[in-house]
Amino acid sequence: MTTTARPPAPPVRSHPENRKWVGKSIRRVEDPKFLRGRGGYIADLVRPGTLHAAVLRSPHAHARIVSIDTDAAAALDGVYAVVTGAQAAELTEPLPDFGPDPAKHTWRCLAVDKVRYVGEGVAVVVADDRYLAEDALALIDVDYDPLPPVVDPERALDAGAPLVHEALGSNLAYERTFDFGDVDADFAAADLVVRDRLRWHRSGGQPLETVGAIADFDPSTGQLTAHTNSLSFTSYLFMVANTLRIPANKLDIHQVPAGGSFGSKLFVTKPLVLAAMCSRLVGRPVVYLEDRVDNISNCDHHGSDRVYDVRLAVTRDGRIRGIDIDTVDDYGAYIQFGVGHHGNALAQVTGPYTIDSVRYRVRAALTNKNQQGAYRGFGSEVNNWMLEQMVDKAARELGMDPVQIRRRNFIRPDQFPYFIPTGNVYDSGNYDAVLDQALEIGEYDRWRAEQTQAREEGRYLGVGLIAAQERSVFSATEFWFWFDEPGAPVTSMPESVTLNVDATGGITATLYSCAFWGNSPETMVAQLVAEEFDCDPHDVSIIYHGSQGGLPATGPGGSRTTVMLAGAVEGASAKIKRKARRAASELMEVDPDDLEWFDGGYQVRGVPEQRKTLGDIAIALHLFKHSFPEDVESGLEESQVFDHPYTTMPSADRKDLGVFYPFMGHACHVPVVEVDIATGEVRILAYAAVHDCGTLVNPRSLAGHIVGGTAQGIGTALYEEFVYDDTGQLITSSFLDYSIPTAMEVPHLRIGHVETPSPYTPHGIKGGGEGGRMMAPAALNAAVNDALAPLGVRVTELPMTPDRLRAAIRAAGVVTGGR
Amino acid sequence: MTEELQEITLTVNGRRHVLAVQPRRLLVDVLRDDLGLPGTHIGCEHGVCGTCTVLLDDASVRACITLAVQADGRSVRTVEGLADGMRLHPLQEEFWDKQGLQCGYCTPGMLMRAVEILEQVPDPTPDQVREGIASNLCRCTGYQYIVEAVLAAAPRMRSENPWDPTVPTEAKA
Ligand code: FES
Ligand code: FES
Numbered sequence: 001m002t003t004t005a006r007p008p009a010p011p012v013r014s015h016p017e018n019r020k021w022v023g024k025s026i027r028r029v030e031d032p033k034f035l036r037g038r039g040g041y042i043a044d045l046v047r048p049g050t051l052h053a054a055v056l057r058s059p060h061a062h063a064r065i066v067s068i069d070t071d072a073a074a075a076l077d078g079v080y081a082v083v084t085g086a087q088a089a090e091l092t093e094p095l096p097d098f099g100p101d102p103a104k105h106t107w108r109c110l111a112v113d114k115v116r117y118v119g120e121g122v123a124v125v126v127a128d129d130r131y132l133a134e135d136a137l138a139l140i141d142v143d144y145d146p147l148p149p150v151v152d153p154e155r156a157l158d159a160g161a162p163l164v165h166e167a168l169g170s171n172l173a174y175e176r177t178f179d180f181g182d183v184d185a186d187f188a189a190a191d192l193v194v195r196d197r198l199r200w201h202r203s204g205g206q207p208l209e210t211v212g213a214i215a216d217f218d219p220s221t222g223q224l225t226a227h228t229n230s231l232s233f234t235s236y237l238f239m240v241a242n243t244l245r246i247p248a249n250k251l252d253i254h255q256v257p258a259g260g261s262f263g264s265k266l267f268v269t270k271p272l273v274l275a276a277m278c279s280r281l282v283g284r285p286v287v288y289l290e291d292r293v294d295n296i297s298n299c300d301h302h303g304s305d306r307v308y309d310v311r312l313a314v315t316r317d318g319r320i321r322g323i324d325i326d327t328v329d330d331y332g333a334y335i336q337f338g339v340g341h342h343g344n345a346l347a348q349v350t351g352p353y354t355i356d357s358v359r360y361r362v363r364a365a366l367t368n369k370n371q372q373g374a375y376r377g378f379g380s381e382v383n384n385w386m387l388e389q390m391v392d393k394a395a396r397e398l399g400m401d402p403v404q405i406r407r408r409n410f411i412r413p414d415q416f417p418y419f420i421p422t423g424n425v426y427d428s429g430n431y432d433a434v435l436d437q438a439l440e441i442g443e444y445d446r447w448r449a450e451q452t453q454a455r456e457e458g459r460y461l462g463v464g465l466i467a468a469q470e471r472s473v474f475s476a477t478e479f480w481f482w483f484d485e486p487g488a489p490v491t492s493m494p495e496s497v498t499l500n501v502d503a504t505g506g507i508t509a510t511l512y513s514c515a516f517w518g519n520s521p522e523t524m525v526a527q528l529v530a531e532e533f534d535c536d537p538h539d540v541s542i543i544y545h546g547s548q549g550g551l552p553a554t555g556p557g558g559s560r561t562t563v564m565l566a567g568a569v570e571g572a573s574a575k576i577k578r579k580a581r582r583a584a585s586e587l588m589e590v591d592p593d594d595l596e597w598f599d600g601g602y603q604v605r606g607v608p609e610q611r612k613t614l615g616d617i618a619i620a621l622h623l624f625k626h627s628f629p630e631d632v633e634s635g636l637e638e639s640q641v642f643d644h645p646y647t648t649m650p651s652a653d654r655k656d657l658g659v660f661y662p663f664m665g666h667a668c669h670v671p672v673v674e675v676d677i678a679t680g681e682v683r684i685l686a687y688a689a690v691h692d693c694g695t696l697v698n699p700r701s702l703a704g705h706i707v708g709g710t711a712q713g714i715g716t717a718l719y720e721e722f723v724y725d726d727t728g729q730l731i732t733s734s735f736l737d738y739s740i741p742t743a744m745e746v747p748h749l750r751i752g753h754v755e756t757p758s759p760y761t762p763h764g765i766k767g768g769g770e771g772g773r774m775m776a777p778a779a780l781n782a783a784v785n786d787a788l789a790p791l792g793v794r795v796t797e798l799p800m801t802p803d804r805l806r807a808a809i810r811a812a813g814v815v816t817g818g819r
Numbered sequence: 820m821t822e823e824l825q826e827i828t829l830t831v832n833g834r835r836h837v838l839a840v841q842p843r844r845l846l847v848d849v850l851r852d853d854l855g856l857p858g859t860h861i862g863c864e865h866g867v868c869g870t871c872t873v874l875l876d877d878a879s880v881r882a883c884i885t886l887a888v889q890a891d892g893r894s895v896r897t898v899e900g901l902a903d904g905m906r907l908h909p910l911q912e913e914f915w916d917k918q919g920l921q922c923g924y925c926t927p928g929m930l931m932r933a934v935e936i937l938e939q940v941p942d943p944t945p946d947q948v949r950e951g952i953a954s955n956l957c958r959c960t961g962y963q964y965i966v967e968a969v970l971a972a973a974p975r976m977r978s979e980n981p982w983d984p985t986v987p988t989e990a991k992a
Binding site: 030032044700712736743744 | 834861898899902911920947956967
């Protein structure tokens, strides 16, 4: 533990009881349009007359571009422009990059001079339609000079490895070791040091809708109007303007619903920049829509790809004292978010346990692959898996039960708020309660009995059990505390809402960031507004403001949307009510202090028949301003910019990273699997998941996220991998090879909720959008290891494909008949 | 590379259209771009995900790997044909009620597949529904509430009046 003096926590809130709408599984307000096929996704917004762009992708992992001949393509009827990477570099600045030293690994919308991964764009064609654009692509002649590729992240760091970026001088984009607490002392005092080497391969969000953008540049005003299904980080749009060399106040981005993201649409600038560059060049609106191959090979949002060497310091009675983590992460050819994914892991690196010290060494390797971006969990899901693997291994070596070792190390409810060694705080939690419920609904004891029986029959049944964290509401410190210089003040990552009450009392809420990704920001806001104003959530209108002239906003990511929007709604509602109360007092000629809000209006305390509904007040404020004192303006509209409620600065020496992810969810997953040791196939027999995300806003929505996230976690654990072969070829470039779980692979989940309200957020809400995927890979790995325990087999690599399982089983000397 | 246009007749959601299309144009593009029916979505363009599922003469096909000329003279049903004005189809109702959708992108294809399942097996078991919808990928929901929705719609579809007007169709909790 560090002794740094800590800034005070925000005031502890008291949460209202008897909520009417918060906590109800109402039908989502977003859904009718989607059910009717009128979602208004980006592809649906293409108007006649819009030109289509298509990108020529590199077939090589690593090659010098000797020359590009575009003449034949440009001569084709219906083609308006062909732009090579070199020409694009004249038209645009490099893409926004939050990584270390971007000048040493410059990232552009199209490759210049050399290609660094299969799928990297080398030229873009603009044509009357997509068919013609693709015809033209086939006519572009690129002369490549292939270079040796670097594919393995550890070998990429060897001296003499081919360089992905010559300017960097090596493939090590970043390295740092952080020490929190007295790691050496904890290891010296340990009775047992558990070691392991673990491997997590890359997968990705792969939403069914790819990324797209429609750009319309107006040469007469210099204004660029764009629609795109990406771009949260609305507050950082000036960076996109800079890439396009236009003033930020001439860039107006309109958010459209995204057909899924799971992180992979977080701040995707490349399609927008391509479309915008082309639109400015040809003077017409241009749409660029990735196809599936574009998205799989060139989305800039592959997930983590890590090798771990870990040591765990444990006492004989099962107490975990310290953890020493050494990881190499394969970032691919660029590193747009730096090692923010490891910052994310540091938010909850010690899990739900009272581990005293942490050493964290990260090396970011560059290779000839598509770069990492965001995928549900943003790197902390990998940490969850690593930690739970280590805890299980410790239990095995100590002869302890997996339940027992976890209970032994849990942070107790009376220890919150609890600062973990890295300096982040966990606001609240009740881990035993979650575990108890998971054991119950997961029928843990019954499955243990079945397992004994199955083993007697020679079947390999395994029960997994993991207890892990789900941090929520990021403050972005995780992206920059890695660098001592330049120091930056703490980032507040705001979110804004405007509430407008029209003359009839109808309420419209305006949101300022791209918020719909399949989560339900509109339903959440509608429920929260309904809670404040006692109306029906389905009667609340929700609109989105474009970026131009919009209030500060960040958008979804890091399970922040619900909490941040709740804060903004709360603030805007309070302002509306303040004005409404004053207006009501004027209308009824009573003292404002004598009024109370009740059932959709203000009434005189103790005299319920003397009241004005919100509608009464609103019409007066809209039409009869002169009935009010001088300083009351017409209308009833208020905004609130809500800033991160609890984040603090890291210490200068970085021995304490400050508070940056304080609202800590928790979950326990209990899957039961059967492994066919002859084929390596894993069948899930049962699955229970209990989550604690604080106060629930819409239990059915959250349950949907838990099931959906778990389904993705099942993919991560068993099926999904972007496989690059030794030559750097991506051999999983379609859904035929990149296997997303179908309804046959995802079992029926039993779901439980525990609600430990956050003391620091409106209603006590914590974020909950990522939890399923943050738990399932660890849980399934635990289950498979439990199944194979009698054979002495432990699987330490994900995904656990049949060939990997068979290899592990064979390596243990198990003969299964046949080959 | 401009190809000769070919005249085709498509009956889409009961309405006849005579169109001139390039033989290489995909059914999904003709539905979306030529007929202004954007409800049929594109997920993979490889015939894998089922996002583009429509019913062609009552059998589901993947409109991303079907040429429009292959549908000449045939009838196509898309998600736009499900609701009756303001009133949602019972399957749409149940998808809404059970939250059988999140981002909504797979939903039109999933709904059309569900229509086909219930036309073929009016009283399916949960396993039959699961196996049935395994033709279509959904990246958001994990399928559980889609299965629930289809199972809930089945008895309504079998009933005398599946569109029972007493069932609320407007937005109410
Ligand atoms: S888009 Fe047609 S099957 Fe995927
Ligand atoms: S609801 Fe998003 S893909 Fe199914």
